[in-house]
Amino acid sequence: MWISSSFTIAFMYQVCALTAVHTEHRKFIYAAMFDSVLLSGDLKEMKAGMKIQWNFYDRIHRTLILFHESGVVPALSSYYQHRCTYYPANGSLELRRLEVLDSGVYHLSIEGYYPGLSTKPYIYFVYLDVEEFLSTPLIVQDPTYIASHVQLSCIVRNGRxxxxxxQKENKPITNSSLYTLASDNSTLSIRNVAKVHCGFYTCTVLNDISQRNISHFLYVHGRF
Structure with missing residues (x-):
C-alpha cells in the first residue's frame, strides 16, 4: 500500500500539531478499485450547534469534501457529489466507484460533540488504501534457450x-548457492545451470486484496 508507515506517522504529528485537538479514533481500510466504502462518523445523532467537516489529504493537498452545520443543508464539493452519499444522522460518508487516487487520509472533525470527558472537537481519521486487483503474472525466461546463466522474471501487467x-516444485526459494533473488524478488537468477535446476517454477504475487500465481517449466536437458 502506498500509505507508508512513515507517511502516516508524519501526517498524524503534523495534523495534531496544527489543530491542537484530541484524536478520538483512527481506522485503516483496504479496498479494491470500483468498490464502495463507508467512512463511519460514529456520531449518535446530529444536535443543534454541531458542525461536521470531512477533508481528504493525499501526499500534497487537502481537499474539502463536505461541510454540514446543524439546521443547514449539507454542502458537498462538486467533485464528490456524484460519488458520495452523506448520512447526516451520524456523520458517515459512503464513497463509491473507488479509484487508486482515492488512497489517502480522510479526516472528520465534529465541533460541538464532546464524547466522554473531552472538551475539544471530536476528530476521526480513516486511512484508506485502494488497490487494483492483480492480473495473472507472466514468467519470462532470459535467454529462452538454456545457457550457463538463466533469469526468470515475474511480470505483472495490472495491479501493484x-x-x-x-517456489520450485512447491518448495520456497530463497537466496542460496543455487539461486539469487533480486531485492524485490521480481527476478530469479540461476547461475551454473545444472540438472538440479530442472522443474516447475511458480511465481506468486500478492497485495492486500488479491493473490495470483503462474508456473513455468525450466527444461535443462542437453546441458550435460
Missing part, C-alpha cells in the same frame, strides 16, 4: 504487488 514469492 506488495510481495512476490518463488
Amino acid at each position: 504487488p506488495l510481495q512476490i514469492l518463488w
Whole structure:
C-alpha cells in the first residue's frame, strides 16, 4: 500500500500539531478499485450547534469534501457529489466507484460533540488504501534457450504487488548457492545451470486484496 508507515506517522504529528485537538479514533481500510466504502462518523445523532467537516489529504493537498452545520443543508464539493452519499444522522460518508487516487487520509472533525470527558472537537481519521486487483503474472525466461546463466522474471501487467514469492516444485526459494533473488524478488537468477535446476517454477504475487500465481517449466536437458 502506498500509505507508508512513515507517511502516516508524519501526517498524524503534523495534523495534531496544527489543530491542537484530541484524536478520538483512527481506522485503516483496504479496498479494491470500483468498490464502495463507508467512512463511519460514529456520531449518535446530529444536535443543534454541531458542525461536521470531512477533508481528504493525499501526499500534497487537502481537499474539502463536505461541510454540514446543524439546521443547514449539507454542502458537498462538486467533485464528490456524484460519488458520495452523506448520512447526516451520524456523520458517515459512503464513497463509491473507488479509484487508486482515492488512497489517502480522510479526516472528520465534529465541533460541538464532546464524547466522554473531552472538551475539544471530536476528530476521526480513516486511512484508506485502494488497490487494483492483480492480473495473472507472466514468467519470462532470459535467454529462452538454456545457457550457463538463466533469469526468470515475474511480470505483472495490472495491479501493484506488495510481495512476490518463488517456489520450485512447491518448495520456497530463497537466496542460496543455487539461486539469487533480486531485492524485490521480481527476478530469479540461476547461475551454473545444472540438472538440479530442472522443474516447475511458480511465481506468486500478492497485495492486500488479491493473490495470483503462474508456473513455468525450466527444461535443462542437453546441458550435460
